[in-house]
Amino acid sequence: MxxxxxxxxxxxxxxxxxxxxxxxxxxxxxNVNENPYPPAPDVVDTIAERVRQIAPTLNRYPDREHMALRRAFSDYLAKESDTRLDPEQIWAANGSNEIMLQLFQAFGGPGRKALGFAPTYSMYPEYARDTFTQWVTVPRNEDFTLDVDAAIAAINEVRPAMVLVTSPNNPTGTPLPMDQTKRLLAACEQASVDGADEGVHPILVVDEAYVEFRTPGVPSAVTLIDEHPNLAVSRTMSKAFAYAGARVGYIAADRGIVDAMRIVRMPYHLSAVTQAAALAALEHTDEQLSxxxxxxxxxxxxxxxxxxxxxxxxxxxxxxxxxxxxxxxxxxxxxxxxxxxxxxxxxxxxxxxxxxxxxxxxxxxxxxxxxxxxxxxxxxxxxxx
Ligand SMILES: Cc1ncc(COP(=O)(O)O)c(C=O)c1O
Structure with a gap:
């Protein structure tokens, strides 16, 4: 440097x-938790074809709202997590890294705190630093499971704007059982937020970057979104979906959370090439996840x-x-x-x-x-x- x-x-x-x-x-x-298997030749052909199709339009800005891609993720989640969400409840960005940064930009900031459970993904403190949000951690149990009572006590004491929990957790691989997710959600729905008005409650962000690797049949936090306006579930195409190089992450959440992210996003943050490449891979979902x-x-x-x-x-x-x-x-x-x-x-x-x-x-x-x-x-x- x-x-x-x-x-x-x-x-x-x-x-x-x-x-x-x-x-x-x-x-x-x-070392970086990618899927080691590259796209199959027919997937490569579709990617090339879809990018070729949009190439003549590259003099224009892309669809800022990336609606086709949000519809495709809605279809994907309906299949993968058995939950049908409106495209307005989905938002995509350049990797779930950018999704998280947008969440911090919208809900963090000076005087605000974000709470996480260590050890966990080492980028969280960086998003906090970059948005002047205070990053607070509660230690996990010795076997890396969550100490839910300590977590709830911290939510009430710290009064964070955001509670971040990773399931499965990185670097430990630990899943968060559904009953624990529900307890955290209930605590967030009751708690207040330091630096915010009365009646404001923390959001719970469940980072499900690796969720497709969970035991089959275990429900995702996506199934809870319709009943919980303060829940956001972050996903990515970088891991199981074998598409890290394309840089596509997305979030499933209440429309209010998505609208808050739309305030802070860069205009046209998701290029037409990225949108076309993501849609192409989603045409081959079964193959990509095979x-x-x-x-x-x-x-x-x-x-x-x-x-x-x-x-x-x-x-x-x-x-x-x-x-x-x-x-x-x-x-x-x-x-x-x-x-x-x-x-x-x-x-x-x-x-x-x-x-x-x-x-x-x-x-x-x-x-x-x-x-x-x-x-x-x-x-x-x-x-x-
Ligand atoms: C827990 C977790 N969340 C998010 C990410 C970011 O993934 P991406 O920006 O590639 O979607 C990673 C990457 O390693 C991760 O481990």
């Missing part, structure tokens, strides 16, 4: 680094395998995951494990509490490479001990 001292950078940004997992040119990248069941099996097999291993004589601890990654530890020196894996061409993620590492599910070949490399590294750690 080289920002000259003569530039009027905001005081609170001095010394800050750009956020992001390392992008390294190594054979096996299991690897999810296998990735779930890969997760179960990887978790079981890790549980059978020891580190310096102690069995590894593996967090229960309903996502496409597995969080495991506890290592006295996680940097050693991380770096030795990297030396063997396998990039994973050293994120969250000290001693823990996260590995994302790759192809069968990538997972075989990971296993071989990790077994070697454990043996090396044993020797060094």
């Amino acid at each position: 080289s920002i000259p001292a003569s530039l009027p950078l905001r005081n609170d940004l001095k010394g800050e680094e750009p956020y992001g997992a390392p992008q390294l040119d190594v054979p096996v990248c299991l 690897t999810v069941a296998h990735l779930r099996e890969t997760r179960e097999a990887t978790a079981a395998w890790l549980k059978g291993l020891t580190y310096k004589g102690r069995p590894l601890t593996v967090a229960h995951s309903e996502s496409n990654f597995v969080y495991f530890g506890l290592f006295d020196d996680r940097d050693f494990i991380f770096n030795e894996l990297l030396r063997r061409g396998v990039l994973i993620r050293d994120v969250g509490p000290d001693g823990w590492l996260r590995v994302c599910m790759g192809t069968d070949e990538e997972m075989a490479t990971f296993r071989a490399a990790f077994a070697e590294v454990l043996a090396l750690a044993e020797k060094e001990a």
